[in-house]
Amino acid sequence: MTKRPIHFYQVGSFAVGNRLLSDGDRTVQSDAARTNSIDSGHRACQGCGEALGARYALDAAMRATRNRVVAVNATGCLEVFSTPYPETSWHIPWLHSLFGNAPAVATGVAAALRVKGRDDVRVISQAGDGGTVDIGFGTLSGMFERNDDVLFICYDNEGYMNTGVQRSAATPPAARTATTEVVGPQPGNTFGQGKDLPRIAMAHDVAYVATATVADLHDLEAKVERAMSFRGARYLHILVPCPLGWGSASNETIHVARLAKETGLFPVFEAEYGVVTSVSKIRRLTPVQEYLMLQRRFAHLFGKNPRPDIVTHLQEMANRNIERYGLLEDEVARPRHARTEVQV
Amino acid sequence: MFQVRFHGRGGQGVVTAAEILSVAAFDEGRHAQAFPSFGSERTGAPVVSYCRIDDREIRTREPVMAPDAVIVQDVTLINQVDLFSGLSPVGFILINTSRSFEELGLADLYSRFAPARLATCPATDIALEHVGRPLPNAALLGAFAALSAQVSLKSVEKAIRDHFAGPVGERNARAASAAFDVITRFTQEVARAGTN
Amino acid sequence: MLEQIEGSRAVAETVALCRPEVVCAYPISPQTHIIEAVGAMVKEGRLSPCEFINVESEFAAMSVAIGASATGARSYTATASQGLLFMIEAVYNAAGLGLPIVMTLANRAIGAPINIWNDHSDAMAVRDSGWVQLFAETNQEAADLHVQAFRLAEELSVPVMVCMDGFILTHAVEGVDLLEQSTVDSFLPPYDPRQVLDVQNPVSIGAMVGPEAFEEVRYLAHLRQLEALERIPSIADAFEDLTGRRSGGLIHSYRTEDATTIVVAMGSVLGTIKDAVDIRREAGEAIGVVGITSFRPFPSAAVRAALEHAEQVVVLEKAFSIGHGGILATDVAMALRGTDCEIHEVVAGLGGRPITRQSLEGLFYRVGRGELDSLLFLDLDADVVNREVERMRASRHSGPSAENVLRDLGEPRVGQVS
Numbered sequence: 001m002t003k004r005p006i007h008f009y010q011v012g013s014f015a016v017g018n019r020l021l022s023d024g025d026r027t028v029q030s031d032a033a034r035t036n037s038i039d040s041g042h043r044a045c046q047g048c049g050e051a052l053g054a055r056y057a058l059d060a061a062m063r064a065t066r067n068r069v070v071a072v073n074a075t076g077c078l079e080v081f082s083t084p085y086p087e088t089s090w091h092i093p094w095l096h097s098l099f100g101n102a103p104a105v106a107t108g109v110a111a112a113l114r115v116k117g118r119d120d121v122r123v124i125s126q127a128g129d130g131g132t133v134d135i136g137f138g139t140l141s142g143m144f145e146r147n148d149d150v151l152f153i154c155y156d157n158e159g160y161m162n163t164g165v166q167r168s169a170a171t172p173p174a175a176r177t178a179t180t181e182v183v184g185p186q187p188g189n190t191f192g193q194g195k196d197l198p199r200i201a202m203a204h205d206v207a208y209v210a211t212a213t214v215a216d217l218h219d220l221e222a223k224v225e226r227a228m229s230f231r232g233a234r235y236l237h238i239l240v241p242c243p244l245g246w247g248s249a250s251n252e253t254i255h256v257a258r259l260a261k262e263t264g265l266f267p268v269f270e271a272e273y274g275v276v277t278s279v280s281k282i283r284r285l286t287p288v289q290e291y292l293m294l295q296r297r298f299a300h301l302f303g304k305n306p307r308p309d310i311v312t313h314l315q316e317m318a319n320r321n322i323e324r325y326g327l328l329e330d331e332v333a334r335p336r337h338a339r340t341e342v343q344v
Numbered sequence: 345m346f347q348v349r350f351h352g353r354g355g356q357g358v359v360t361a362a363e364i365l366s367v368a369a370f371d372e373g374r375h376a377q378a379f380p381s382f383g384s385e386r387t388g389a390p391v392v393s394y395c396r397i398d399d400r401e402i403r404t405r406e407p408v409m410a411p412d413a414v415i416v417q418d419v420t421l422i423n424q425v426d427l428f429s430g431l432s433p434v435g436f437i438l439i440n441t442s443r444s445f446e447e448l449g450l451a452d453l454y455s456r457f458a459p460a461r462l463a464t465c466p467a468t469d470i471a472l473e474h475v476g477r478p479l480p481n482a483a484l485l486g487a488f489a490a491l492s493a494q495v496s497l498k499s500v501e502k503a504i505r506d507h508f509a510g511p512v513g514e515r516n517a518r519a520a521s522a523a524f525d526v527i528t529r530f531t532q533e534v535a536r537a538g539t540n
Numbered sequence: 541m542l543e544q545i546e547g548s549r550a551v552a553e554t555v556a557l558c559r560p561e562v563v564c565a566y567p568i569s570p571q572t573h574i575i576e577a578v579g580a581m582v583k584e585g586r587l588s589p590c591e592f593i594n595v596e597s598e599f600a601a602m603s604v605a606i607g608a609s610a611t612g613a614r615s616y617t618a619t620a621s622q623g624l625l626f627m628i629e630a631v632y633n634a635a636g637l638g639l640p641i642v643m644t645l646a647n648r649a650i651g652a653p654i655n656i657w658n659d660h661s662d663a664m665a666v667r668d669s670g671w672v673q674l675f676a677e678t679n680q681e682a683a684d685l686h687v688q689a690f691r692l693a694e695e696l697s698v699p700v701m702v703c704m705d706g707f708i709l710t711h712a713v714e715g716v717d718l719l720e721q722s723t724v725d726s727f728l729p730p731y732d733p734r735q736v737l738d739v740q741n742p743v744s745i746g747a748m749v750g751p752e753a754f755e756e757v758r759y760l761a762h763l764r765q766l767e768a769l770e771r772i773p774s775i776a777d778a779f780e781d782l783t784g785r786r787s788g789g790l791i792h793s794y795r796t797e798d799a800t801t802i803v804v805a806m807g808s809v810l811g812t813i814k815d816a817v818d819i820r821r822e823a824g825e826a827i828g829v830v831g832i833t834s835f836r837p838f839p840s841a842a843v844r845a846a847l848e849h850a851e852q853v854v855v856l857e858k859a860f861s862i863g864h865g866g867i868l869a870t871d872v873a874m875a876l877r878g879t880d881c882e883i884h885e886v887v888a889g890l891g892g893r894p895i896t897r898q899s900l901e902g903l904f905y906r907v908g909r910g911e912l913d914s915l916l917f918l919d920l921d922a923d924v925v926n927r928e929v930e931r932m933r934a935s936r937h938s939g940p941s942a943e944n945v946l947r948d949l950g951e952p953r954v955g956q957v958s
Contacts, residue, residue, distance in 0.1 A: 079748070085748055085750055085752070093739055094737075094743075097630070097637070104601075108603065108609070111607075116613065363546070366544055371544075403812065405712075405809060406894050406896045409896065
């Protein structure tokens with residue numbers, strides 16, 4: 001029996017999942033019985049990666065738990081666009097408390113469920129990158145360390161988009177934000193270490209850590225399912241492009257997310273108990289330039305006063321990821337990415 | 345109301361001493377209130393604690409500024425802290441030492457009080473003998489019971505056993521009893537000397 | 541059973557009798573003994589089922605309590621001073637969400653300068669947060685208030701803070717009549733949450749509310765507090781019926797019937813004040829005391845009824861609004877609008893400065909003679925203050941005042957009595 005194709009509003013297509021696959025291999029999103037944990041009609045921007053990521057992740061978690069998910073949400077875009085009073089997009093029990101405390105609130109939810117013997121109900125805590133790597137970092141680390149039974153999902157759009165695109169510790173170097181303007185000799189965000197939360201999560205030795213992008217639905221759903229098979233603290237970091245903050249076309253969200261992975265700038269992998277267990281290989285190695293040029297936040301690196309030096313620097317970052325995680329298939333020729341000089 | 349001030353150093357059980365005394369008084373059906381001076385409680389730092397005993401409800405929360413008794417657990421505080429500040433002229437002084445008031449340079453102080461109200465007691469030695477550790481508080485409470493008659497030795501022993509479980513409580517109670525005997529002999533001697 | 545017991549221990553034992561299901565804890569003096577004792581009871585299985593969670597900050601402690609309470613678990617934590625301020629965002633949030641969390645606040649001063657001793661600055665910093673704030677006079681009342689707090693909180697879906705003076709009460713060993721489990725069980729029904737995260741009946745809690753409804757939602761919180769004004773006395777009555785003990789309520793009056801001067805205060809200092817009042821009474825002065833148990837909601841009508849026949853009202857408080865004056869005094873003044881009562885604000889006991897009976901007697905004597913200014917800092921060492929003012933005047937680079945004052949106090953002075 002062929003499944004009834006359903007309209008997927010957020011990408012305006014019926015083509016969610018691969019129609020050539022057998023029913024069992026199709027995505028949760030392609031299933032009419034998906035829970036629509038976060039329903040359409042919310043107030044997210046056109047092309048919002050976070051809305052996609054949340055829908056993908058939560059519907060997959062709902063399937064994995066037979067619809068027994070409680071979600072805790074940090075303040076941020078996801079919270080604001082999903083619950084404009086008096087409406088709500090959530091079909092799951094959902095609690096928003098504050099910006100920096102979503103992991104700790106989730107600890108409380110998990111503790112209450114444990115004390116009541118409800119081990120069938122699972123807890124997901126979610127935040128943007130600001131609520132994860134910056135203001136929520138302390139409570140997240142505490143939740144990891146206590147190994148509370150919570151899956152924490154970071155929807156990483158690399159900045160404070162809800163407040164008007166300011167820099168976070170997840171903003172990439174050179175990116176323009178409202179607090180890292182394109183002025184002076186080092187335009188955009190400064191080069192630094194950034195805060196690599198997946199690796200920090202791994203350092204806590206939690207059961208499961210994974211990264212994903214909204215470009216690969218199958219991969220993302222599989223990771224959510226895998227995450228729900230563990231007890232204890234788990235971490236999922238999903239790259240979600242933000243057309244507003246990144247200055248990318250709203251119909252390019254998936255494309256941009258894919259390039260983040262294909263350039264090596266955003267390594268996609270999973271780890272268990274602090275050890276990397278699988279890596280999503282780069283399928284078509286792409287120079288960072290191709291990714292950067294789709295986004296106005298990097299426009300100052302090209303155009304009239306180009307900054308090939310900075311682009312080279314970013315390419316080096318991608319190369320380091322490729323090296324660190326072994327992102328290339330063995331048969332992929334190295335020279336294409338190894339060339340760090342950039343033609344502008 | 346009878347007010348006691350304990351002086352000692354962090355780690356000597358100064359706060360515990362006040363608490364145990366309050367429990368002993370409580371067990372005799374009296375009202376009692378014990379509290380520390382709330383300073384820094386670092387090991388070795390001067391520590392003060394208080395105990396009030398009364399036949400009616402104790403409402404005041406001020407520190408004890410005019411004590412009826414001062415118990416000094418550590419004799420090295422003599423030149424550091426104003427140990428006897430506000431002490432009632434008919435109050436009691438009990439010092440943990442094997443030396444006399446004169447030897448401690450407290451002859452002046454000694455001369456201002458009736459002899460039966462001032463005593464020194466080698467509480468650390470007694471504790472080492474019975475408890476095996478240099479913790480003088482239990483022994484001093486036994487000595488205090490003998491000196492002041494504010495509480496009975498029996499109540500002190502019971503409060504000690506309630507506080508320290510098992511053999512530790514038993515050994516501390518024995519230390520209290522031994523110190524009680526030392527001070528009882530002392531007060532009897534003073535009384536005899538007074539009648540002669 | 542009447543026991544000679546430390547205040548913290550009495551509170552911990554009583555909290556355990558209330559069967560909290562989630563307790564979260566972060567250490568801060570002088571609250572630690574409470575949470576240590578509860579933790580031990582959970583670990584040894586005496587308090588079960590209960591999850592005891594060691595968190596990484598007070599902000600997390602209150603956040604855990606929020607999550608647990610929203611999931612239908614009876615939730616408890618304790619804090620003090622800087623800890624309360626560190627969690628203040630979550631404190632407001634818990635009240636805004638209407639979650640009936642009970643928290644002990646072991647009242648302590650707020651730095652800088654850092655100070656671990658008692659005053660009421662911490663409680664005052666969250667007086668507008670939407671929490672009910674009950675102040676205990678004795679350890680007996682502190683223990684009893686927790687049982688009443690859980691009942692009040694859960695009846696009204698409002699968080700309740702039981703304030704007890706840090707060290708003065710938390711570390712004092714005195715007689716406390718601890719309740720029986722069956723007594724508490726009959727007084728405190730199981731928690732039946734008004735709102736709960738339930739997969740069978742999903743709700744969204746914590747939605748954004750814009751200008752079109754925010755005022756109404758806030759007003760509803762105010763209504764709940766007004767309801768608490770009704771419930772606090774009746775819960776205290778019910779508690780008295782059950783235990784024979786008068787604890788809690790809105791205010792306690794002492795010798796006020798014929799008093800022309802009435803002292804108003806909160807917390808443990810009331811005991812010392814009563815002693816001083818008894819002595820002034822013996823000297824023929826018509827003086828009485830009103831203790832405020834419920835600071836939030838503020839029982840304006842009860843305060844007015846208790847005070848309006850007095851000529852002079854002395855509000856003695858362990859905190860003040862810097863640049864303004866008394867905080868409690870302002871509330872009392874509002875309650876006495878339109879009366880002829882003369883109100884004196886007295887700030888005392890800051891950062892653990894002992895409030896002595898002798899000082900209070902002197903204060904009341906001066907009130908009786910009409911010698912008191914409208915705002916007085918009890919036992920303030922004006923010389924120390926003036927010398928620092930002089931130093932600051934003399935040099936732009938006079939340095940940190942706190943350190944200067946300490947150095948100043950350490951220096952021997954001519955005529956100083958040691």
